[in-house]
Amino acid sequence: MKTAVVLLPGLNRDRDMIAALTKIAGTPPLTVWQTETEIPDVDLIVIPGGFSYGDYLRCGAIAARMPVMRAVAAHAARGTLVMGVCNGFQILLEAGLLPGALMRNASLKFVCRKVRLAVTNANTAFTRGYRPGQVIDCPVAHHDGNYFADAETLARLEGQGQVVFRYAEGTNPNGSLNDIAGIVSDRGNVLGLMPHPENLIEPAHGGSDGRALFEGVLGRAA
Amino acid sequence: MIEARVTVTLKTGVLDPQGKAIEGALAALGFADVGAVRQGKVFDIVLEDGDPQAARARLEAMCEKLLANTVIEDYAITLPPAR
Numbered sequence: 001m002k003t004a005v006v007l008l009p010g011l012n013r014d015r016d017m018i019a020a021l022t023k024i025a026g027t028p029p030l031t032v033w034q035t036e037t038e039i040p041d042v043d044l045i046v047i048p049g050g051f052s053y054g055d056y057l058r059c060g061a062i063a064a065r066m067p068v069m070r071a072v073a074a075h076a077a078r079g080t081l082v083m084g085v086c087n088g089f090q091i092l093l094e095a096g097l098l099p100g101a102l103m104r105n106a107s108l109k110f111v112c113r114k115v116r117l118a119v120t121n122a123n124t125a126f127t128r129g130y131r132p133g134q135v136i137d138c139p140v141a142h143h144d145g146n147y148f149a150d151a152e153t154l155a156r157l158e159g160q161g162q163v164v165f166r167y168a169e170g171t172n173p174n175g176s177l178n179d180i181a182g183i184v185s186d187r188g189n190v191l192g193l194m195p196h197p198e199n200l201i202e203p204a205h206g207g208s209d210g211r212a213l214f215e216g217v218l219g220r221a222a
Numbered sequence: 223m224i225e226a227r228v229t230v231t232l233k234t235g236v237l238d239p240q241g242k243a244i245e246g247a248l249a250a251l252g253f254a255d256v257g258a259v260r261q262g263k264v265f266d267i268v269l270e271d272g273d274p275q276a277a278r279a280r281l282e283a284m285c286e287k288l289l290a291n292t293v294i295e296d297y298a299i300t301l302p303p304a305r
Contacts, residue, residue: 058291065288094291101293108239148236148294175237 106175129216
């Protein structure tokens with residue numbers, strides 16, 4: 001299983017993501033700088049979290065227009081698995097690889113805490129490590145995680161099972177419509193999620209509920 | 223040279239928590255007649271090309287591609303009056 005991590009100025013969860021991928025895949029990911037126009041053949045491309053370009057204009061807006069994102073889009077079109085976490089999710093939305101938008105948290109506060117996540121679709125390459133309906137712990141840390149889409153898009157996402165993670169048990173930290181925490185593309189090979197599964201993969205993190213996501217997705221090509 | 227102004231605002235119906243917070247702060251300052259506040263962004267853009275029609279088309283492309291997220295935002299372009 002070959003993986004790649006996209007690097008952009010202002011990201012700050014890249015080291016955590018690289019550590020998680022290295023630990024669980026057994027080999028370190030390639031790192032791909034924003035100016036690269038091609039990404040080698042890999043099975044999974046990850047865009048980590050942080051504050052690319054200082055959140056200027058809109059979260060992820062500038063990053064989404066960098067050359068590397070054209071390479072990510074080309075991979076996504078070919079069916080390569082692509083995952084964006086937190087700012088990575090915002091970047092995928094801004095790049096048009098997933099539908100909708102992430103707005104300022106309804107509370108206007110930055111939230112940094114553990115939430116409960118329900119796995120609402122365990123039949124994707126990313127979530128097959130979980131049982132359908134399983135509720136897991138996962139940390140969040142963001143200021144703009146309030147998922148919004150127009151009614152038609154929302155109905156389509158729900159109807160096609162594209163909502164894969166939902167904030168559970170009243171833990172919605174940001175006002176997201178339908179408690180949406182993570183969605184996949186209509187082909188199912190692009191995942192965006194606000195929570196940070198890479199920060200909950202071993203007991204030293206205070207739990208390992210995020211591990212099954214990586215094990216599931218990394219086992220795909222094994 | 224053309225000096226254009228682009229205004230980007232949230233679409234009607236999209237919740238604007240920042241506008242709401244500003245609304246609350248204005249009320250706290252005693253501005254009792256404030257009904258609603260919506261927050262937006264303004265971009266002043268200088269274009270080297272002097273043709274207003276070409277300028278409008280270029281600015282629309284800029285809005286669609288970058289300045290506005292049309293999932294949640296509308297934009298308006300103001301060009302200086304023709305002389």
